[in-house]
Amino acid sequence: MKPDQTAALQPTREVRRASAQPPSTLRDVAEAAGVHAATASRALNPKTRRLVSAETARRVMKAAETLGYQPNPIARSLKTSRSRTVGLVLPDLTNPLFPPIVRGIEEVLEASGYSAWIVNTDNDPKREQAQIDSLRSRQVEGLIIATARLDHPLLRKLHEQGVMMVFVNRRVENLDVPTVTADDATGISLAVKHLADLGHTRIAHLAGPQSTSTGVARSRAFRHAIRDHALEDDPSLVVECARWNEEDGAGAMRELLGRGSDFTAVVAGNDLIALGCYDVFAERGISCPADVSVVGFNDMPFLDKLSPPLTTVGVPHHDVGAEAARMLLDCVEEPERHPRSVLLAVSLVVRGSTAPRRP
Amino acid sequence: MKPDQTAALQPTREVRRASAQPPSTLRDVAEAAGVHAATASRALNPKTRRLVSAETARRVMKAAETLGYQPNPIARSLKTSRSRTVGLVLPDLTNPLFPPIVRGIEEVLEASGYSAWIVNTDNDPKREQAQIDSLRSRQVEGLIIATARLDHPLLRKLHEQGVMMVFVNRRVENLDVPTVTADDATGISLAVKHLADLGHTRIAHLAGPQSTSTGVARSRAFRHAIRDHALEDDPSLVVECARWNEEDGAGAMRELLGRGSDFTAVVAGNDLIALGCYDVFAERGISCPADVSVVGFNDMPFLDKLSPPLTTVGVPHHDVGAEAARMLLDCVEEPERHPRSVLLAVSLVVRGSTAPRRP
DNA sequence: GCACTAACCGCAAACGATTGCGCTGGCCAG
DNA sequence: CTGGCCAGCGCAATCGTTTGCGGTTAGTGC
Numbered sequence: 072m073k074p075d076q077t078a079a080l081q082p083t084r085e086v087r088r089a090s091a092q093p094p095s096t097l098r099d100v101a102e103a104a105g106v107h108a109a110t111a112s113r114a115l116n117p118k119t120r121r122l123v124s125a126e127t128a129r130r131v132m133k134a135a136e137t138l139g140y141q142p143n144p145i146a147r148s149l150k151t152s153r154s155r156t157v158g159l160v161l162p163d164l165t166n167p168l169f170p171p172i173v174r175g176i177e178e179v180l181e182a183s184g185y186s187a188w189i190v191n192t193d194n195d196p197k198r199e200q201a202q203i204d205s206l207r208s209r210q211v212e213g214l215i216i217a218t219a220r221l222d223h224p225l226l227r228k229l230h231e232q233g234v235m236m237v238f239v240n241r242r243v244e245n246l247d248v249p250t251v252t253a254d255d256a257t258g259i260s261l262a263v264k265h266l267a268d269l270g271h272t273r274i275a276h277l278a279g280p281q282s283t284s285t286g287v288a289r290s291r292a293f294r295h296a297i298r299d300h301a302l303e304d305d306p307s308l309v310v311e312c313a314r315w316n317e318e319d320g321a322g323a324m325r326e327l328l329g330r331g332s333d334f335t336a337v338v339a340g341n342d343l344i345a346l347g348c349y350d351v352f353a354e355r356g357i358s359c360p361a362d363v364s365v366v367g368f369n370d371m372p373f374l375d376k377l378s379p380p381l382t383t384v385g386v387p388h389h390d391v392g393a394e395a396a397r398m399l400l401d402c403v404e405e406p407e408r409h410p411r412s413v414l415l416a417v418s419l420v421v422r423g424s425t426a427p428r429r430p
Numbered sequence: 431m432k433p434d435q436t437a438a439l440q441p442t443r444e445v446r447r448a449s450a451q452p453p454s455t456l457r458d459v460a461e462a463a464g465v466h467a468a469t470a471s472r473a474l475n476p477k478t479r480r481l482v483s484a485e486t487a488r489r490v491m492k493a494a495e496t497l498g499y500q501p502n503p504i505a506r507s508l509k510t511s512r513s514r515t516v517g518l519v520l521p522d523l524t525n526p527l528f529p530p531i532v533r534g535i536e537e538v539l540e541a542s543g544y545s546a547w548i549v550n551t552d553n554d555p556k557r558e559q560a561q562i563d564s565l566r567s568r569q570v571e572g573l574i575i576a577t578a579r580l581d582h583p584l585l586r587k588l589h590e591q592g593v594m595m596v597f598v599n600r601r602v603e604n605l606d607v608p609t610v611t612a613d614d615a616t617g618i619s620l621a622v623k624h625l626a627d628l629g630h631t632r633i634a635h636l637a638g639p640q641s642t643s644t645g646v647a648r649s650r651a652f653r654h655a656i657r658d659h660a661l662e663d664d665p666s667l668v669v670e671c672a673r674w675n676e677e678d679g680a681g682a683m684r685e686l687l688g689r690g691s692d693f694t695a696v697v698a699g700n701d702l703i704a705l706g707c708y709d710v711f712a713e714r715g716i717s718c719p720a721d722v723s724v725v726g727f728n729d730m731p732f733l734d735k736l737s738p739p740l741t742t743v744g745v746p747h748h749d750v751g752a753e754a755a756r757m758l759l760d761c762v763e764e765p766e767r768h769p770r771s772v773l774l775a776v777s778l779v780v781r782g783s784t785a786p787r788r789p
Numbered sequence: 790g791c792a793c794t795a796a797c798c799g800c801a802a803a804c805g806a807t808t809g810c811g812c813t814g815g816c817c818a819g
Numbered sequence: 820c821t822g823g824c825c826a827g828c829g830c831a832a833t834c835g836t837t838t839g840c841g842g843t844t845a846g847t848g849c
Contacts, residue, residue, distance in 0.1 A: 094567070096835055107799045112837060119838090124797060141567050145513075146835035149504045149804050164532055167731070170524040177550065186564070189548055191536065205545070208453070208500050349735060372526070376708055378737025455805060466829045471807060478808090483827060505805035508834045 095138040103134035111135075115142070148210050157399055158206035158214045159187045162194050166315075166343070167371045168388065169217065172239060175392025176215060183400055185212075192218050194314070200225060207234070213399045219243045220282045235402045239395045242284045242412075249402065249410040251394045253386035255285060255368075256292040258417040262338045262366045262384055263296035265419055270428035271336040271364060272302050276309040277323045277348070279340030286311075289340055289368065307332045312344055320347020328355070335363055335428050342367035342374060342383055345424075349377070360426035370420050379423035386417045454497040462493035470494075474501070507569050516758055517565035517573045518546045521553050525674075525702070526730045527747065528576065531598060534751025535574060542759055544571075551577050553673070559584055566593070572758045578602045579641045594765070596758045598750055601643045601771075608761065608769040610753045612745035614644060614727075615651040617776040621697045621725045621743055622655035624778055629787035630695040630723060631661050635668040636682045636707070638699030645670075648699055648727065666691045671703055679706020687714070694722055694787050701726035701733060701742055704783075708736070719785035729779050738782035745776045 101111035106127055113119040114131035123131075134140075148154045159176060161169050173189065180187055188211060190202040199218060203225070206214065213235035219226060221244040230236060230248055238250040266274050276293045279286035290309065297304050310326050312319035320343060327334070328351070339345035345367035352359050359365055359379055367374070367383035374381040394413055401408065460470035465486055472478040473490035482490075493499075507513045518535060520528050532548065539546055547565055551558040558577060562584070565573065572594035578585060580603040589595060589607055597609040625633050635652045638645035649668065656663050669685050671678035679702060686693070687710070698704035704726035711718050718724055718738055726733070726742035733740040753772055760767060 097837095098835075108836080109800080109838075110798055113798090116837090122797075127797080141563065143508075143835050144567055145504055145507045145569060146804090147837080149502075149508050149806090149834090150836045150838090152804075154504075164523075165529045165731075167526060167529075170526075170529065173523055174550070186549075190545075191533070204500065208503055210504060346732070346735060372524075373705070373732055373736075376705060376736050377732075378735070378739075380737075456807095457805080467806080468808075468830080469828055472828090475807090481827075486827080502805050505834090506807075508836095509805080509807045511834075 094143075095140050097140070097142070100131060100135045100138055100140045103138060104131040106131060115140075152210055153212055154210040155185045156209065156211050157185060157187055157396075158203070158209075158211040159189045160199065160203065160206075160214060160216045160218055161189065161191055162218050164189065164191055167373075168341075168369055171372075171388035172217070172392035172395075175389040175394075176396040177392075178389075179393045179396040179400070185396075185400065187215075187396075194218065196225065203229070212403050213237070215239060215395050215399055217241070219284070221284055221287070222282065235399065235406070237395050237399045237402065239391055240285055244284070247410055249398045250412040251391055251398065252285070252412075252414060253384075253391065253417050254414045255288040255417075256295075258368060258384035258386070258419075259289050259292035259338065260296045260299070261417070261419040262368070262382075263293065263300060263302075265382070265421065265425060266336045266338070266364060266366065267300040267302060269336075269364065269425060272428075273305070273308065273332075273334040273336075274302060275327055275334040275337040277320060277327070277337060277339045277344050278309055278311045279315050279344065280313055281311055283315075286340060293338060305332060308334055312340060312347075315341050316343050317347040317350065320344030321350045322347070324348045324351040336365070336425070337363060338366050338368075340368060342369045342371045342381065345381055345383070346377075360424050361429065364425040364428075366425055375422060377424075382422045382425040383420050384417050385420040387415055390415055453502075454499050456499070456501070459490060459494045459497055459499045462497060463490040465490060474499075511569055512571055513569040514544050515568065515570050516544060516546055516755075517562070517568075517570040518548045519558065519562065519565075519573060519575045519577055520548065520550055521577050522550055523548065526732075527700075527728055530731075530747035531576070531751035531754075534748040534753075535755040536751075537748075538752045538755040538759070544755075544759065546574075546755075553577065555584065562588070571762050572596070574598060574754050574758055576600070578643070580643055580646070581641065594758065594761045596754050596761065598754045599644055603643070606769055608757045609771040610750055610757065611644070611771075611773060612743075612750065612776050613773045614647040614776075615654075617727060617743035617745070617778075618648050618651035618697065619655045619658070620776070620778040621727070621741075622652065622659060622661075624741070624780065624784065625695045625697070625723060625725065626659040626661060628695075628723065628784060631787075632664070632667065632691075632693040632695075633661060634686055634693040634696040636679060636686070636696060636698045636703050637668055637670045638674050638703065639672055640670055642674075645699060652697060664691060667693055671699060671706075674700050675702050676706040676709065679703030680709045681706070683707045683710040695724070695784070696722060697725050697727075699727060701728045701730045701740060704740055704742070705736075719783050720788065723784040723787075725784055734781060736783075741781045741784040742779050743776050744779045746774055749774055 097111055098108050101108040104111060110123055111131045114123045114128040115135060120128050177187055188206055192199040192202060215237055217239045219238045219241040223243045226243050227246060230246055236248050238248055240252055242250045276290060278290040281287050307330055310323045312323045320339060324347060339348060345365050348365050357363060367381050370383045370385035374383060456470055457467050460467040463470060469482055470490045473482045473487040474494060479487050535546055547570060549561040551561060574596055576598045578597045578600040582602045585602050586605060589605055595607050597607055599611055601609045635649060637649040640646050666689050669682045671682045679698060683706060696707060698707060704724050707724050716722060726740050729742045729744035733742060
């Protein structure tokens, strides 16, 4: 090991290019202002500034300004065990559902001087454990979790340990953690009403995983809506997908067709499941919406360009993220506050995949 | 300020829930093994393990094991000014092009014990500057940059300062920085050949921003391909988009139609620009591919479900990311190595948006 | 003129790891 | 028997901040 005192980004390549002088430290500022580092620290922090005289505060701040001083977050974290950082735990960034949420989160975090560490779990509990461990060792001050399952021992344990968390989209059973979700129930109800208004009476449901709160909320809402509109309540018309993706959506649709019970419309657990239906329709020469109407859930990007454009339930992803971030920051600021949860309003986005029932 | 020595994630809420004992430190391990912290440090690090006797090394490692010791990355970074972290600078995570690249990057980083910090710049130089500053202050060991413009003073300066970087998708003019891109030239050439084979002779090009290397590479390749196939080389058939998005794609298509020069096919700078064309076609009752064929670039997700499914050139996004990460790690490991660049092979993905020219 | 207080500021100890250097003891050669 | 060497380990400094505590100064009341 040769001694290498250069900062991380300064390469060891010998006398490489222009100087790149090392960033100035608090000591530099203090020296420039003719005070002790401790005083400089207090002068720079608004919360402690009243502990130093106005005059020295001014001098220190000017020195910091001219030196272009930027506090070293690493050193600060080490001392304070805070990091102005939160962890963001996603199943898979590749799902177009998440980027808008991420943007919403980052927007409000940034306004408060925080930032987010994004990790993917691929729905693998081992990975999830490892990623969360890694986040915690980096001193994140809280977690925004998008991977919750109804039965989720890891999250339960974290909560017992007092880890600050908020859930997005899904929640854990009997766990009193702030959650922000779309209003699944009215979303589904809007969808069913829309189909009922179009004359459909035998409506199928490709439910999301019943291991997730969202999956059960939506399928429960589906049953209720069916009864409310006095439509045909046939258990053989609902099939569950093991995962929220196209593949399982397609599988469920094949299963449904295989059962032979007829239907003229389907409400899918989410947009990806709906896309799975599209695949099967293409396979089997079924026409949408002529033969069967489909409605999705989420209104993920580019659905309007599909063939046919997918009718779906629009949820304000950006707001979901923003709200979650706000709640997490609230928790961090005043941990005693009782957890609230918020339900965001949704709206039906009618496009081309739904049509009146063929007479 | 009340004294708060609890770790970041342990709440101040009084005696909240189960204990959540503080994570064990190197000293704890050392004590348990009956050695000094320095020795424990050496024993735990494979590179320095030969400095301690095999026996003590064993004892220390066992102690670490039973205590569940996890080194504190913050403290380590502070001391070593390394972080096992790289920065990932994107224009906008919401662009479906990026998530697969991100996954590729994370995959190889993870294998080497690194992880990535993702930031968005929204194509705003101020934000870019701020975000990169923030990354650097967090001691990232290198940057993967997806926001390069041909003329990019900030990146040029960073390179002069010796900051480790690799570019993805785009490069900076006259800057000798490792880059991984798709093979734009053959991609465009495949597209043009495909259209020529279908009988098209007047082919338009909606070029990407000429401020980006990718934009100029693709439009240059377009001109060459046109000449190679002896097609009509009419300057009024190419219009430039200011940004790589649907909106500007639509604008460019309107401009093109406004010019009145006729054409039967268009190769778009990327998929989003192509989607912009779809919008305008819908507006004006133009039929694709009957009236005009369209080919995109990138093969972003879900294009196969569009109406019509978009013919495009497929680029291995995941590999782009993986390769970039590998190169960055190489740079970090041996900074003297001369920068290589890699060009990844592309392939034409023929779908429904291209058809033989109408007689 | 003295005691007392408040306002300011510096000292030094942390936070948890890494690392140059120096000390110890055992071993071997002369 | 002595000197030298080396392996193995501990000491202490260090990274850049934050913060409890104690010391100095000036100001006030009597």
